[in-house]
Amino acid sequence: MGRRRVAVMLVFATVVGSGTFLGMPASAATVTQEDVDVAAAARNQAEAALAEAEARLARATTDRDRYTQSLARIAARQRQVADESVETAETVRDRVARIYMTAGASTVRVAVEDVTRFTTRIAYLGAIADTDQQAVVDLTFSAVDLAGLENDARRQLALHEDRVIDETASVVARTADADEARLRYSSTVEEWQRQEAARRAALEAEMRAQEAALQASVTTTTTVVGVTTPPPQTYDWSPQGGVEQWRALVTRVFGEWGLDQEKCGPAGCVGPQIENALVIMRCESSGIPFATAGPDNEWGVIGLYQHRLAYWSERVARARSRGFSSLPADATPWNPEHNVIVAALLVWESRETIIGNLSYGRPWSDGPQPWGHWDGSSRYCTSPPLVSP
Numbered sequence: 001m002g003r004r005r006v007a008v009m010l011v012f013a014t015v016v017g018s019g020t021f022l023g024m025p026a027s028a029a030t031v032t033q034e035d036v037d038v039a040a041a042a043r044n045q046a047e048a049a050l051a052e053a054e055a056r057l058a059r060a061t062t063d064r065d066r067y068t069q070s071l072a073r074i075a076a077r078q079r080q081v082a083d084e085s086v087e088t089a090e091t092v093r094d095r096v097a098r099i100y101m102t103a104g105a106s107t108v109r110v111a112v113e114d115v116t117r118f119t120t121r122i123a124y125l126g127a128i129a130d131t132d133q134q135a136v137v138d139l140t141f142s143a144v145d146l147a148g149l150e151n152d153a154r155r156q157l158a159l160h161e162d163r164v165i166d167e168t169a170s171v172v173a174r175t176a177d178a179d180e181a182r183l184r185y186s187s188t189v190e191e192w193q194r195q196e197a198a199r200r201a202a203l204e205a206e207m208r209a210q211e212a213a214l215q216a217s218v219t220t221t222t223t224v225v226g227v228t229t230p231p232p233q234t235y236d237w238s239p240q241g242g243v244e245q246w247r248a249l250v251t252r253v254f255g256e257w258g259l260d261q262e263k264c265g266p267a268g269c270v271g272p273q274i275e276n277a278l279v280i281m282r283c284e285s286s287g288i289p290f291a292t293a294g295p296d297n298e299w300g301v302i303g304l305y306q307h308r309l310a311y312w313s314e315r316v317a318r319a320r321s322r323g324f325s326s327l328p329a330d331a332t333p334w335n336p337e338h339n340v341i342v343a344a345l346l347v348w349e350s351r352e353t354i355i356g357n358l359s360y361g362r363p364w365s366d367g368p369q370p371w372g373h374w375d376g377s378s379r380y381c382t383s384p385p386l387v388s389p
Helices: 008-017 033-110 113-217 241-254 273-282 310-321 336-359 372-380
Strands: 261-263 267-269
Touching: 008 113, 008 310, 033 113, 241 273, 241 336, 261 336, 267 336, 273 372, 310 336
Parallel strands: none
Antiparallel strands: 261 267
């Protein structure tokens, strides 16, 4: 079914309320939801790049600090080795001197003492000298190793200090990028909200104008492709009554078609459609029998269920042939009862078809749905939702 000019106000109000009305043509000054999403994605990307740069800087700083600590430990060990070397060298010199002095004194008595005793002392002197010399050599090698470690540590420290400098510069740059992206996102959101507020205001003004036009149309005669509204005839319509003012009419007409009861076939059932009828009416016309939409020709739609004029006469004939002889041949879609009868015909035909299809093993998804003729409304404009199936 087509959309009416008046009922479409409610659709606009619902869509704007959900923050998704963005169908306005884009221009250089227009901000859309897509623009907001792009700005948010850029902000998130910049913040992720900043976080990665900060992590690299933290790793480089940790490595630099580790080598700084290593150099401190090496320096402490070098001082210890140097002290040990001095101490060992002095000990060796003192011990050698004392042994040689003792050995020298022994040579005076060599003629009267046992030669073996002299030989033993000389051997002892040599052993002591060798041990002390090895200690000095070991300390010397330790100092050389420490010097090598120091050189390696200094080279690594220099490399990591360069890394820290580079990563610090990267963090500064990424921080600037993130700040700019955040500012751009904030500005985009503010502009989008401002434009949305302006669009809402424009829509509200349009709705007020349409409501005023509707009130005026109730007291005038309108011609659309040969279908004329009765002279000021309101069909007892109340502007404040909404769709509930037609519940009794819908219940009576749909009851005559058996649409107030569940109907079952061999492989499934279709439930009652009274509540669904009111849901669709609310979406199509808000219960306004004079609602129109589309062009002022046979492709325009009229009335409570927005029947298209191009199909109206043929549908009236079908309804009459199925027992509704009380429906006049010149029935008008402006008349609420006529409009509801033709709607009931279409729902009844769809229900009979779907039960037949279910009997042949076709799934529910193959349809047709009872309100398939109102495909747009039955899918997108039902609040509360339709009772399924």
